[in-house]
Amino acid sequence: MNALLTAGFADQLQHIITAANPTAAGVGLPGVHAAGQARRLGQALARQAGCPVHVTGDADAARHGAFLGAPGLVVIAGTGSVALGWDGERFAYAGGHGFVLGDEGSAYWIGREAVRAALRFEEQVSGSEPIYQAVTQATDLEALVGEVNAHPADRARLAELAPAVTALAGHDPEAQRIVRCAAEHLATLAESIQGRLGPLPVAGVGGVFRALAIWARFTELTGAIRPLAPPAVGAALLAATCAPGSPGASCSFHGRPASFSG
Helix, strand or coil, X not given: XXXXXXXXXXXXXXXXXXXXXXXXXXXXXXXXXXXXXXXXXXXXXXXXXXXXXXXEEHHHHHHHHHCCCCCEEEEEECCCEEEEEECCCCEEXXXXXXXXXXXXXXXXXXXXXXXXXXXXXXXXXXXXXXXXXXXXXXCCHHHHHHHHHHCCXXXXXXXXXXXXXXXXXXXXXXXXXXXXXXXXHHHHHHHHHHHHHCCCCEEEECHHHHCHHHHXXXXXXXXXXXXXXXXXXXXXXXXXXXXXXXXXXXXXXCCCCCCEEC
């Protein structure tokens, strides 16, 4: 779920936490950006669930899992794209501006580039025949254009085309270009954070990095590693800091941290 796009997400979270009956809960939620939003949500969920609840953005949970709480920066590339770094004292964000203003290198971005290439081929102004064939085998191109324009927030319609594009990267020049550009966009997010916080280690998280061509180019540019643990483990580790009796039982709540750089 996404705090910006999912109606009733707070009630859904409350039901999940109550059903689990935990000692403490950690939530990494996309779309938590407004100052104080995560704190207010965490406090409300804690009252309803009867246990401490640590709410943070999904990037922070991913970073915490990727480095088991140690300093580092994580680039997330799924339906959208965002990066978060922490040097032990300061946070810095890059990306995460949504599909209209950003999300470069994401599955949505890759799928949109694929549809553009298919449309250019259909109109006989370059493009790519293999991409055209892959897109039209997956969906009706004319209907897809109508659906995307009628329901632009339904990002899955384009994001689901990304694997077909990355699979073509071994032999189609246009697919190679899209894959290369995606990896370079994602590397730029890491470079933005390192420019502010210093040479932190990099981890790549999200389904886009399952494409070996993207991962190879991304690691070539950033020296990235696979995460030590998934975001869910990061959220659980954050929950542990506010569990009763833990050293960190004061339990801060945050989305974009108040002390972030830039």
